[in-house]
Amino acid sequence: MGKRVWSCCLGVSTAVLYGSLSLFVSILHNVFLLYYVDTFVSVYKIDKVSFWVGETVFLIWNSLNDPLFGWLSDRTFLSSHQSGSQISSPEVVLKRLQSLSRNGPLFALSFLAFWVAWAHPGLQFLICLCLYDGFLTLVDLNHNALLADLAVSANDRTRLNFHTSLFSALGSLSVFLSYSFWDKEDFMSFRLFCVVLAALSMIGFAVISRLLRRRFQNEVRSHKNEEELLKELSVGHAPHASTEKPVTLREYLKQLSCHRNFLWFVSMNLVQVFHCHFNSNFFPLFLEHLLSDRISASTGSFLLGISYIAPHLNNLYFLTLCRRVGVYEVIRWLFILKLGLSIAMLLAGADQVYLLCLFIASNRVFTEGTCKLLNLVITDLVDEDFVMNRRQHAASALLFGMVALVTKPGQTFAPLIGTWLLCVYTGYDIFQRDPIKDSVAAVAVSGAESPVPLRQGCFYLLVFVPITCALLQLLFWSRFTLHGRRLQSIKALRQDAQHGHLIDVKAI
Secondary structure (H helix, E strand, O other): OHHHHHHHHHOOOHHHHHHHHHHHHHHHHHHHHHHHHHHHHHHOOOOHHHHHHHHHHHHHHHHHHHHHHHHHHHHHHOOOOOOOOOOOHHHHHHHHHHHHHHHHHHHHHHHHOOOOOOOOHHHHHHHHHHHHHHHHHHHHHHHHHHHHHHOOOHHHHHHHHHHHHHHHHHHOHHHHHHOOOOOOOOOHHHHHHHHHHHHHHHHHHHHHHHHHHHHHHHHHHHHHHHHHHHHHHOOOOOOOOOOOOOOOHHHHHHHHHOOHHHHHHHHHHHHHHHHHHHHHHHHHHHHHHHHOOOOOHHHHHHHHHHHHHHHHHHHHHHHHHHHHHOHHHHHHHHHHHHHHHHHHHHHHOOOOHHHHHHHHHHHHHHHHHHHHHHHHHHHHHHHHHHHHOOOOOOOHHHHHHHHHHHHOHHHHHHHHHHHHHHHHHHOOOHHHOOOOOOHHHHHHHHHHHOOOOHHHHHHHHHHHHHHHHHHHHHHHHHOOOOOOHHHHHHHHHHHHHHOHHHHHHHHO
16 A cells, blocks of 8 residues: 555656645744744743844844855856766756755754743744744755756746645645634644644655655666766776866856846845835734724735735736746736736725725735746746856756845835834834724824824825835836847757757767
């Protein structure tokens, strides 16, 4: 019976196996995002100073670990020529799968460390955040890098991303299940729920990574046999020894600074990350001050829930469009749609309740959906970097890490700029008010300090931020040239370079 199940698993496509890895990340990460702050504040009673110290250290570590781990992973691929035998594409994939098989279970164990008090709350908060984010970064970098290493054609990458979105949507269901177990007074049932999730994640990473490794081990063996054949055929000829040294980090950064499409992309993506986190941070505030007295609590809960799962489902449709018209055009029209909806909402006004509900939900859904398409663009940038700098192999994990380094400050700018704008326009300081206070009282207080009521200030913030973001993104995106014929030529050059060793064998 066990052998039959294992043989059935071996017949599953690589795209499904690759996409299923995102399931074992999302079932844990969604629960972490929802409950880790409430757990330490309400259950473990962490003090304010320890909380902010932990968040500050986490912010620094979160920004630096992506390029650090990317450099450690891909520094051997940066040289355009290296002495000795070259690393084949299947060997690179195998290396990333081995990293996932090690770090995936460790990521699940670091998730469990949040839900049991084992040290002083401030110390535990700091250690848990850094450990969890470190292993999450290792998993994400290698998983995203596989998107660039497993396929080169746009259709194949879109198919891989399609399965990733599908399994991520399934993983979001853990959020709905968690409500049945969350209880601050009786924490044991929630702990057991987290143990079950972590166990599923550990087993999933172990099984899926093993299945994928078995597939690529055969290709690695065939490549080594090929190399041995080449050595036999080249007996009597001096092997080519390159005097070129591997590229240093400084040289790589200089190469990256000359990569114009990379610079335009990270400029656009910085705005996108800012907008995504702005929507997440201020979603409850908009519900409270714009809709709380006009819709039921269940409707507000539905809007909040649908904003988590709808982006994954919506992305499945966007990916089918990408196959037909290309990623560049889909993203451009999403920016135009964001701009158009925001202007329409501004003209309609804050009193159109149903339009306001639709806009608040769709704004978050479309913005998150755009974020999930950007990995496809980064894989295209990996191809262009590979061709422009004539690398031995694409440094995909490192490029994903460098994108994260430049764009992650948007996570910090979102709450800072949002609260500052709200305070400037309305005089409402979110940190000095009782968040449970009803909107009528809040409007009265803010009205005494500023001519703009709080409700009107929230509405202007809701519509003007996406208008500004959309205009900036359309400007940056219009300068991005890696699409159409240029993208096709880049992909053709990379495919030719990867299969170059096969041509040499036939020539001999």
